[in-house]
Amino acid sequence: MARRSYRRANGLMLLEARDPRMRALKRSGHVAEIHGDRVWDSSFLLMRQLQHEPLERRARVLEIGCGWGLLGQFCAKRFGARVHGIDADPNVLPYLDLHAAVNGVRMTAERRRFEQLTTAFLSDFDVVLGADICFWDSLTRPLFNLIRRARRAGVGRILIADPGRAPFQALASRCERQLDAVSRVALEIRRPVHAAGDVLAIG
Numbered sequence: 001m002a003r004r005s006y007r008r009a010n011g012l013m014l015l016e017a018r019d020p021r022m023r024a025l026k027r028s029g030h031v032a033e034i035h036g037d038r039v040w041d042s043s044f045l046l047m048r049q050l051q052h053e054p055l056e057r058r059a060r061v062l063e064i065g066c067g068w069g070l071l072g073q074f075c076a077k078r079f080g081a082r083v084h085g086i087d088a089d090p091n092v093l094p095y096l097d098l099h100a101a102v103n104g105v106r107m108t109a110e111r112r113r114f115e116q117l118t119t120a121f122l123s124d125f126d127v128v129l130g131a132d133i134c135f136w137d138s139l140t141r142p143l144f145n146l147i148r149r150a151r152r153a154g155v156g157r158i159l160i161a162d163p164g165r166a167p168f169q170a171l172a173s174r175c176e177r178q179l180d181a182v183s184r185v186a187l188e189i190r191r192p193v194h195a196a197g198d199v200l201a202i203g
């Protein structure tokens with residue numbers, strides 16, 4: 001019997017590298033350049049947090065550093081959210097489109113960098129989510145500035161999950177010192193993956 005080329009996680013399908021559609025994307029040159037080559041565990045940490053503290057129905061969600069967009073697709077499926085993703089690496093976007101299609105949800109996405117998200121752009125969203133996006137020291141400052149712009153733009157809730165790397169800890173500490181309504185929650189999950197880390201919540 002043929003081996004399955006996908007696994008199920010939180011009601012979503014996650015295609016394996018051996019799936020013919022995934023292989024075709026790779027063959028056509030779509031190779032991630034900034035670590036967006038799989039779905040990272042922090043996405044599942046954030047899904048767990050959202051199971052505990054759900055989004056409002058049809059919330060407008062922006063997933064930053066979205067990679068394949070599974071987190072955004074979870075929000076679309078579970079909460080009927082209207083979801084948009086941004087990522088600096090255009091090579092991840094076809095994988096996002098493919099996963100949105102196999103999961104039967106609508107998620108738009110585009111190539112943009114954190115630094116390019118203006119207050120006007122951010123004002124179209126109620127919620128900003130990011131999983132495993134603060135992994136270099138050079139990302140701490142642009143992400144802090146982005147969070148500040150998002151608050152100014154009226155974004156009600158910002159959630160960033162991370163396994164606990166130093167740049168993320170620096171980001172969280174800076175948010176705690178300089179912004180209102182900040183909390184940091186340590187989480188450990190056993191399903192669909194075994195993972196531990198922190199969720200930084202602003203708002």
Ligand SMILES: C[S@@+](CC[C@H](N)C(=O)[O-])C[C@H]1O[C@@H](n2cnc3c(N)ncnc32)[C@H](O)[C@@H]1O
Pocket residue numbers: 033034035036037038039040041042043064065066067068069086087088089092112113114115130131132133135
């Ligand atoms: C470790 S991956 C995480 C992907 C996804 N969030 C997940 O949990 O599977 C980090 C993602 O952030 C993106 N990224 C890195 N720097 C960025 C920047 N300055 N602006 C936007 N996206 C960025 C990368 O291209 C990559 O897709």
